[in-house]
Amino acid sequence: MSKSKTRAPRGTLRRVLSYLRGYRLYLILSLILALSSVALTLLLPVLIGNIIDCIVGKNDVNFDTVTQIIAQSAIVIAATALFQWLMNVCNNKMAFGIARNIRNDAFRHLQKVPFSYLDSHKTGDIVSRLITDVDQFSDGLLLGLTQLFSGILTIVGTIAFMLWIHPGITLVVVLITPVSLFVAAFIARRTYRMFKLQSEIRGKQTALMEEAIGSHDVVAAFSQEDKMLERFDDLNGKLQKASLQATFFSSLTNPSTRFVNSLVYTGVALTGALSIASSGGVSLTVGGLSAFLAYANQYAKPFNEISGVVTEFQSALACAARIFEVLDSDVEKSDISEAKILSSPAGAVAFKEVSFAYSPDRPLIQNMNLTVAPGERVAIVGPTGCGKTTVINLLMRFYDVDAGAILIDGTDIRDMTRESLRRSLGMVLQDTWLKSGSIRDNIAFGKPNATDEEITAAAKAAHAHSFIKRLPQGYETILGEDGGLLSQGQKQLLCIARLMLSPPPMLILDEATSSIDTRTELRIQKAFSTLMQGRTTFVVAHRLSTVQEADTILVMKDGNVIEQGNHKTLLAKDGFYAELYRSQFEIVTK
């Protein structure tokens, strides 16, 4: 896998540590446990060596001492195991706890980021940061906590024990072992480029698949399956070649380091045996040699592990950095300190010299003026991309105006709390969004404590009751992510029912009925017109028939309101609206 090779920026580690602060006690405990279990692990070969020294030859075995040391060893073994387990428990607690805290922080943060952030970042990317990256981070952290510290301790401890037994042989071990590190580093450097190539090809392949799968219908309709497969196989072949190289060369690390380790082992056996033979067992005993051989095995292992852990830990930090990027994004400007709470407004809306652009180099709305009396119905019409949805973004304060002001009942919407503003505006958007959960939960989305009667009433008013009743579990039917098996029209009906449950004083309808069949739409319109009584309403629609009854029609083009008036006055004006209208009329009479 190509764990992003980019290094984490400075400060990432410090922030990770700040998350650790809450688990200070566990961290200390974990370190103590690691220290004890490593010390005991290292003691064991010495004890066993002592036993072996008691076993000299025929009728020369000191069973009293042997039994005694065996009893001691058994206690050491049991204690080591217990400490190891407890250390793992501590590390688990920390790693998973920190992951949870980071996820919660990130999710909370996402509730506050401005829409400019959400609209400019792909959902999949943010999700993968919150899920995959955090997961990889906690895995890396867990591994780091578990193996890094005890690995270092093992190395230091082993050297100490070896020096204690025999300084000369220790030198052999200490000198040869680094060779394995060099070999590992050498291979890693050599394979880096192969891995990079591999991940590049993988990226291309994924992009191709995304297209082919995402536009499955079109691929089938235009018989492009074979061509797609051809392109896929071409990349697949390249990938096979690159992967084989990367996999093979990187897998040389293990045999090579194992070979170096066997050299260390032989070195110990050689120098140890020679020194016993030459000194007659004075400077080193056979038991001591056996302990040494055990150490030689143990000593090399953490080196390999540590180099693995370090890369793992580095990629964990890179993951953490990606999450912190999300956490560091700016949040929406908070409500001003003396923000008013908008409660049951009359619904007078005014745009005063409003200018707005998503990016400074592409001006969109300029000096827009509009006055809507309470209870009026405003229809916004115009060709695609004319800025209709932008008006909604501004009204709901999903975006703030660049210049000018939007007033509700005479108050600038920036001077009131976002919460109270949004509670006063009901919205049915073009993209129907439903949460996973039961139909009941979805209708009660804006009012979780609604009674069953209220919910049924809302569903009936939205003409959703009849289809809900026909579902196998009725109102308790669980919808999958994004509405699951419901049709687009049914989803829209639910969105309307959601609004019907507690209709706010002002409404925004964004092509709400565009994919509901006209018969249902007719019924919904009836329900809406009762709903709209006394409520200021903004309707965005392509269909002129649905906006003809509006009090004010805003005709928009290229971000500007080019005409304003009611159906009759606009027709009389014989401008853009009249043109739009005639194109329909012409069809009718042709």
Next chain:
Amino acid sequence: MRKLLRFLKPYRIEACLGPFFKMLEALFELFIPLVVADIIDVGIATGDSIYIIKRCVIMVLLGVIGLLCSVTAQYFSAKAAVGMTTGIRHALFAHIGKLSHTNTDRFGTATLLSRTTTDVNQIGTTVNLVLRLFLRSPFIVFGAMIMAFTVSPKAALTFTVTIPALSVVIFGIMLISIPLFRRVQAKLDRVLGLTRENLSGARVVRAFVRENESVQEFTAANSELTRLQRFTGRFSALLNPLTYVIINLSILAIVYLGGVQVNIGNLETGDVIALYNYMSQILVELIKLANFIILITKACACATRVNEILETPEGMKKSDILEPKKQAPKSGKVEFKNVSLSYHKNSDNALSDISFTAPDGSTVGIIGGTGSGKSSLVNLIPRFYDVTSGSVLIDNTDVRTYTDTNTLRNTIGIVPQKAELFAGTIRENLLMGNEFADNDAIFEALRVAQALNIVEQKEDRLDHVIEQGGRNLSGGQRQRLTIARALVRRPKILILDDSASALDLATDAALRHALTELPYHPTTFIVSQRAASVMHADLILVLEDGELIDQGTHKELLSRCAIYREIYDSQFKNEGGDRA
């Protein structure tokens, strides 16, 4: 996992050679303790330095041979594993291409993608490891036991207790923790789902001021995940300490029993050390094996997910009726004879008993409510689905008799509901319809689709690069380009599946007018919810709940079909007398 092994077949030689060389390497490793025992019992005992040096040279030689064997093994394993994943990816991609719409919808793009990438990679990594370790570890475990028996059968009896005890512990912990890992994954999926949902519904969530509730829901799911992760972690962390205890207690036992044997004179000290070393070797291998079993369980989960896709039946059966027909249809006449369609065996009919005839070059309007079966009906024409009963005829030939669905589909131009374009230039996108089309055909298509001005606005015109999914175009622009794409092939049958929804009425009208003036007169199907879009058609089909309520011209239907009148009135009620 087993079902995916067939992808390893082409590499069976490599897949056998890999483990074989790995076993050779292990074999040489098993000799080391014996050599060490010799050094102690002969070399040290007699003080023979030359003997010691000779033995050490043998050890180094064993190491070199081992290294060579294992490098060979790594190569063959890598080749087999990489080859296998390449095969799986190919099979997956090819299979996904053949899945029915219902099934691709059910899985979703993200799932299909992650299974083809992440899951397959995981399988590859694991297969590679399996080939290298799976034979090696048991071989060392049992080899060490056998070698121990050759040293001292009595002391080696310890192994017969140790190895079963270890197996019980390792497999016991695995058996219990695998379902736990699965549950952790499910909880993680839940957290993922909540995050994605919150982001995609950000506008609604904030409009209803539900941020706090979302956070609560997320925190609860997240805590649940953490709790389960910790529990699972605590349990699986038992593995290492327990194996450590068993192995080391066994070492104590073997040293003690060895000591007894030495005391009797059956054994020498060096042999005891050899026994001790064999036991240590087992410990090292078992730790590897344990980590590795975790990997295997993960890979098995991946394999199950990959298999789920591979085992989803293809959408279309090859034609098994009548005599197959190779040449493409010559006319655009479309006829439905008592057609019924149900997507799943036990579900209700999406279409029931539909019959109509659309003569070559005619225009057919299809109108009806959501879920009335409009899209299902037109999807039967290019054979995206097969009828459940009845038959669909094009040019008087059953669509199922065309041997290659592509020859059929090449004569049909489809504009789907969702306007999807591909990364590439505008030209490349348009040529999807017909790769041999010349500029004349392209511009004719663009003009009719009202898309000329899109191209003219762009500096590099037809070579303007469209980003993945057409992100750099508006919805209306995408839709017009998809219409042009269908027209480039000058189809005999043109299907507009509610394709004008993102167009304003003026453009919609201009489009329909231009279509009637096409020189090659395709049979045109217009699916719509707008009466205005279908009212000029030669034949209008009114659908409701999958049934064909009525068919006829605008005039006929207005006078006799209540549903049609209702639809019409809902859209034109203010025009009073304009029903003419």
